[in-house]
Amino acid sequence: MTDNLQLNAEGKLKHFLTIEGLSKALLTEILDTAESFAGMSEHQVKKVPLLRGKTIVNLFFENSTRTRTTFELAATRLSADVINMNIATSATSKGESLLDTIRNLEAMFVDMFVVRHALSGAAHFIAQQTAPHISVINAGDGQHAHPTQAMLDMFTIRQIKRDFSSLRVAIIGDILHSRVARSEIQALNTLGAAEVRVIAPKTLLPAHVESLGVNVSHNLTEGLKDIDVVMMLRLQKERMSSALLPSESEYFKCFGLTEEKLKIAKPDAIVMHPGPINRGVEIDSKVADGPQSVILKQVSNGIAVRMAVMAMAMQTAPAPGRFSGIHTIPGDRHAGSLPAGGIHTIPGDRHAGSLPANGIHTIPGDKSGVA
Ligand code: ASP
Numbered sequence: 300m301t302d303n304l305q306l307n308a309e310g311k312l313k314h315f316l317t318i319e320g321l322s323k324a325l326l327t328e329i330l331d332t333a334e335s336f337a338g339m340s341e342h343q344v345k346k347v348p349l350l351r352g353k354t355i356v357n358l359f360f361e362n363s364t365r366t367r368t369t370f371e372l373a374a375t376r377l378s379a380d381v382i383n384m385n386i387a388t389s390a391t392s393k394g395e396s397l398l399d400t401i402r403n404l405e406a407m408f409v410d411m412f413v414v415r416h417a418l419s420g421a422a423h424f425i426a427q428q429t430a431p432h433i434s435v436i437n438a439g440d441g442q443h444a445h446p447t448q449a450m451l452d453m454f455t456i457r458q459i460k461r462d463f464s465s466l467r468v469a470i471i472g473d474i475l476h477s478r479v480a481r482s483e484i485q486a487l488n489t490l491g492a493a494e495v496r497v498i499a500p501k502t503l504l505p506a507h508v509e510s511l512g513v514n515v516s517h518n519l520t521e522g523l524k525d526i527d528v529v530m531m532l533r534l535q536k537e538r539m540s541s542a543l544l545p546s547e548s549e550y551f552k553c554f555g556l557t558e559e560k561l562k563i564a565k566p567d568a569i570v571m572h573p574g575p576i577n578r579g580v581e582i583d584s585k586v587a588d589g590p591q592s593v594i595l596k597q598v599s600n601g602i603a604v605r606m607a608v609m610a611m612a613m614q615t616a617p618a619p620g621r622f623s624g625i626h627t628i629p630g631d632r633h634a635g636s637l638p639a640g641g642i643h644t645i646p647g648d649r650h651a652g653s654l655p656a657n658g659i660h661t662i663p664g665d666k667s668g669v670a
């Protein structure tokens with residue numbers, strides 16, 4: 300199914316709601332754009348002015364730490380103004396209050412909503428209802444999709460393994476309740492992975508899971524054979540309405556990833572987890588903290604990937620490969636005025652009046668602006 304809602308008339312990304320319906324070319328563009336941003340975090344000055352003057356609202360109806368924080372950092376590094384809203388809602392009043400919230404924020408001249416919601420379809424709903432100039436990024440909706448998580452995982456895999464076409468990827472655990480699993484499966488298949496294998500007890504798999512384009516195993520020891528990428532999922536206890544499992548310790552015995560079981564996968568296999576991890580439930584600490592784990596790399600990569608998606612949705616992303624870090628931004632009209640140290644003055648900036656003669660740009664409260 301093509302989700303045209305996500306693309307503008309030129310076929311460019313407008314909203315980022317789901318991986319479903321997006322082309323391999325577009326997913327690759329996200330990865331290439333993220334690569335341009337990836338080195339930036341190591342610079343002393345971590346900002347580019349691509350979203351300067353834009354207002355982004357992080358609209359979180361469900362808890363999050365790392366997703367919200369990395370979205371916030373990404374927006375800040377693009378020089379956007381960011382407002383964080385954590386809104387606890389009751390399930391019954393969501394439809395109406397959601398629309399009300401949106402209308403009120405629109406009235407404050409917002410340019411982008413980053414939305415997390417416990418209901419599947421919430422981000423689509425907002426994208427359909429909101430003013431045409433606003434972009435919506437899905438930061439996780441119910442059990443449906445978590446597209447930026449999938450893309451930061453694709454980025455991490457590509458960074459280490461280079462090419463998808465020879466890769467066998469296993470996704471292990473609570474597939475049934477996982478928005479991450481759905482988005483990962485779609486992304487891996489679109490990017491041409493050799494195999495996507497899901498490994499889980501029958502009770503934690505959706506009906507007709509094969510129709511998503513995966514092979515199925517119910518046995519971790521057998522399922523890990525020949526695997527290049529091991530993706531663990533958290534047991535989503537908050538989404539389990541009935542007892543789907545005998546006990547956590549029983550689950551760990553059968554589906555928990557230990558050092559010994561990891562040896563069944565390829566020797567250079569990497570271990571991933573979207574977080575938060577339940578140590579001793581789906582993954583042993585020795586594996587989570589071990590040499591094959593890339594779990595913290597995933598978190599770091601979340602910033603660059605979220606920067607890419609936000610800049611692309613606002614049509615301000617630099618062409619992939621033409622951006623070599625903070626000092627030169629092709630197409631940026633301010634680029635010519637960047638001094639060698641990368642400290643920049645932005646004409647028309649409201650702080651400009653306070654700039655000292657040497658052009659050092661200090662934004663009150665901004666710790667990264669001063670070299
Ligand atoms: N809710 C989890 C966290 O905040 C994962 C996520 O944000 O996606 O860490």
Ligand code: ASP
Binds near residue numbers: 439445479532573
């Ligand atoms: N952080 C991911 C999510 O928000 C995975 C998880 O919470 O288990 O979906």
